[in-house]
Amino acid sequence: MPSLTPQPLTKAAFAAFGDVVETDGAAPIEINQGFARRCNGLANIDVTSGGAAVNISLFEAKPRPLPIEIKLMERHPLGSQLFMPLQDRPWLVLVCHDPRDAASYQAFTATGRQGVNYARNVWHHPLLVFDEASRFMVVDRMTSDNLEEVWLERPLVLSIP
């Protein structure tokens, strides 16, 4: 079975797929009389075309059994989808340009302080958690009929570093 080893998630490596939501590399501004620092504009939320509402959700993901077998990829033709971890625990991100082209896959290890925002139409795997059950806040489009799935002929294996 072909396998893929995740690389550390960086804005540069992920740029073709969407945004990394993190304070690293951002320019914080001081607010609240010095009691808070704010990093603005960290993701391009592209969900409201045609007047759709923003959907705020909470997910709880269960850990995948190891080794993690990748059997399907999905994308959302009508909007971006943002995942922010709600605890400081690493998780995995898997994207590709073409789900039928194994060479187009890229896997990333995200820290517990990195969220991702998949751009509209970017192929990605559903949430990948490999240690303990983990909570995420999700920002996407309030809509139905916004999912395409492709089941792979040959599963991929993710090698956890």
Next chain:
Amino acid sequence: MPSLTPQPLTKAAFAAFGDVVETDGAAPIEINQGFARRCNGLANIDVTSGGAAVNISLFEAKPRPLPIEIKLMERHPLGSQLFMPLQDRPWLVLVCHDPRDAASYQAFTATGRQGVNYARNVWHHPLLVFDEASRFMVVDRMTSDNLEEVWLERPLVLSIP
């Protein structure tokens, strides 16, 4: 100095001010081939009137010295503002109907798994963290000129339970 003791945050108690973003009381659906549960539609994101973009930010708030003195309140006339804690640590929420009417104030203790979404024009205090520095993800409106502040003639004191 008049004082206020926070009460536990519940959807019912907060309904006049906005949304409590939490899984309690929500109806989860099973997704991702059984590897995740999703609670949808947890907040009314009201930020895009006039075509404004959604702003995704990360805040880091410093703990307030105790006792916490409340000296100003603020509101955003052009949009809602959502705060979700990124670690499982309690925080405080203070809102009012009229910043000049001490009887209209309500304080809440939020758990580390409860976010809040202040509705447009709801008076609230900036982030209140009382223990350690804490991180939040914020969803509001990408705009300037969206802040009103009122400095109180007589500060209020928050009594931490």
